[in-house]
Amino acid sequence: MQGSIERALAVLAGGCDSPVRSGWSAGLPMFVQASAAGAYAYDESGRRYIDYIMGYGPLLFGHTHPELITGLDALAKHGFVWGSTHSEEIRLAERIAAYLPSMERMRFVTTGTEAMMSAVRVARAFTGRSRILKFAGNYHGHFDLALIDAGASAGTRTGGIPQGVRGDVLVARYNDLASVDERLDGNESELAAIIVEPIGANMGLVQPAGGFLEGLLRRARRAGALLIFDEVITWLRFGLRGAQGRTSVVPDLTALGKIMGGGLPIAAFGGRRDVMAVLAPEGTTFTGGTHGGNPFCVAMAHRVLDLLEAHPEYYSYMDGLARRLAGGLREIFAQRGLPYAVVQRESVVDFKFRAGPAAQNYDDACNADRAAYARYCAAMLERGVLLAPSQNEVMLLSTAHTAQDVDATLDAARNGLRAQ
Numbered sequence: 001m002q003g004s005i006e007r008a009l010a011v012l013a014g015g016c017d018s019p020v021r022s023g024w025s026a027g028l029p030m031f032v033q034a035s036a037a038g039a040y041a042y043d044e045s046g047r048r049y050i051d052y053i054m055g056y057g058p059l060l061f062g063h064t065h066p067e068l069i070t071g072l073d074a075l076a077k078h079g080f081v082w083g084s085t086h087s088e089e090i091r092l093a094e095r096i097a098a099y100l101p102s103m104e105r106m107r108f109v110t111t112g113t114e115a116m117m118s119a120v121r122v123a124r125a126f127t128g129r130s131r132i133l134k135f136a137g138n139y140h141g142h143f144d145l146a147l148i149d150a151g152a153s154a155g156t157r158t159g160g161i162p163q164g165v166r167g168d169v170l171v172a173r174y175n176d177l178a179s180v181d182e183r184l185d186g187n188e189s190e191l192a193a194i195i196v197e198p199i200g201a202n203m204g205l206v207q208p209a210g211g212f213l214e215g216l217l218r219r220a221r222r223a224g225a226l227l228i229f230d231e232v233i234t235w236l237r238f239g240l241r242g243a244q245g246r247t248s249v250v251p252d253l254t255a256l257g258k259i260m261g262g263g264l265p266i267a268a269f270g271g272r273r274d275v276m277a278v279l280a281p282e283g284t285t286f287t288g289g290t291h292g293g294n295p296f297c298v299a300m301a302h303r304v305l306d307l308l309e310a311h312p313e314y315y316s317y318m319d320g321l322a323r324r325l326a327g328g329l330r331e332i333f334a335q336r337g338l339p340y341a342v343v344q345r346e347s348v349v350d351f352k353f354r355a356g357p358a359a360q361n362y363d364d365a366c367n368a369d370r371a372a373y374a375r376y377c378a379a380m381l382e383r384g385v386l387l388a389p390s391q392n393e394v395m396l397l398s399t400a401h402t403a404q405d406v407d408a409t410l411d412a413a414r415n416g417l418r419a420q
């Protein structure tokens with residue numbers, strides 16, 4: 001009987017649906033998962049791992065929060081997909097707009113990729129221009145232009161992207177307005193939009209420097225272009241008002257995804273009323289989708305918002321756990337004389353195997369010891385801790401993690417690093 005990895009390699013391209021899962025980036029064998037519960041993932045032998053991947057973002061409440069997984073039969077009785085506008089998606093849009101007033105009008109889609117792809121099309125239609133300025137190391141999904149100099153596990157894998165698409169993309173350095181100005185020089189009149197992760201989470205955790213987002217908005221305005229926030233990771237991870245709630249900068253368009261479905265696929269894009277008016281049937285720009293706003297996923301999105309509204313303490317709980325984890329890692333590094341900066345913002349923790357202050361951009365993030373991370377990742381797995389097999393990913397805490405989980409993780413890190 002072949003093992004699962006061999007069987008996967010035989011019938012799934014690269015053995016997986018998303019390359020990061022294959023472990024290639026850290027040179028690790030693929031982790032084949034059998035089940036999940038709370039903060040834990042289980043392999044096929046039934047071994048338990050403390051899970052910091054959390055589905056690469058959606059699982060703010062861990063894997064199986066009772067409020068999300070009960071009563072699904074009753075929901076299913078109404079049908080999964082209707083193909084019609086319905087009152088619960090209207091109510092969901094109203095709830096989202098109440099937290100994100102910049103999203104005056106929106107449309108529901110299925111994935112973050114679709115949300116960003118659609119937002120970019122809307123910006124192009126509204127401005128009548130085609131150039132997009134993006135940042136190296138940000139990840140916006142796997143549509144053509146998004147993959148140019150992307151973070152996460154995309155890297156340089158840009159096969160299949162037409163040359164013409166490349167010509168429309170300007171790539172600047174995150175947190176570096178001078179690099180933005182350089183790229184915009186001579187291109188302003190053709191610029192449709194600047195797209196950005198308002199808190200970077202696909203080159204490790206990279207926070208926007210003071211004035212960076214404000215500078216982007218000023219430059220977008222000067223060029224007559226739009227500013228698009230990719231909040232696919234950050235909305236609900238950083239509170240009900242997302243990353244835009246933490247800055248005075250109001251984006252023209254926003255993309256949402258991941259946590260909003262509580263693990264089910266639902267995403268959204270939206271923004272200024274006048275901008276969204278380019279969409280058919282009012283305008284001449286088309287987006288659509290069989291599963292957009294399907295009632296099952298919409299119901300789950302309401303449950304996610306219900307949970308967060310009922311439990312405002314969840315955010316401080318996760319922040320406390322993440323501080324404990326980050327503080328513990330700092331202590332371990334200090335004891336071992338390792339000059340690594342640990343960054344933590346609310347429920348996200350990250351560090352790189354590189355000396356010096358926290359990474360500010362993708363150049364910094366790439367200038368880390370990948371082999372050391374691979375060894376660390378393998379050592380943690382051996383000790384029952386599941387980390388993303390890529391240094392571009394971050395550690396994600398959830399409401400299901402406990403202080404005991406964090407302490408067990410710190411023990412694993414202490415022993416794992418000692419053994420290297």
Ligand SMILES: Cc1ncc(COP(=O)(O)O)c(C=O)c1O
Nearest residue numbers: 111112113139140141230232233
């Ligand atoms: C910031 C950001 N935008 C967009 C996406 C794409 O979302 P999806 O994988 O749902 O297509 C991701 C996925 O990791 C992301 O992190």
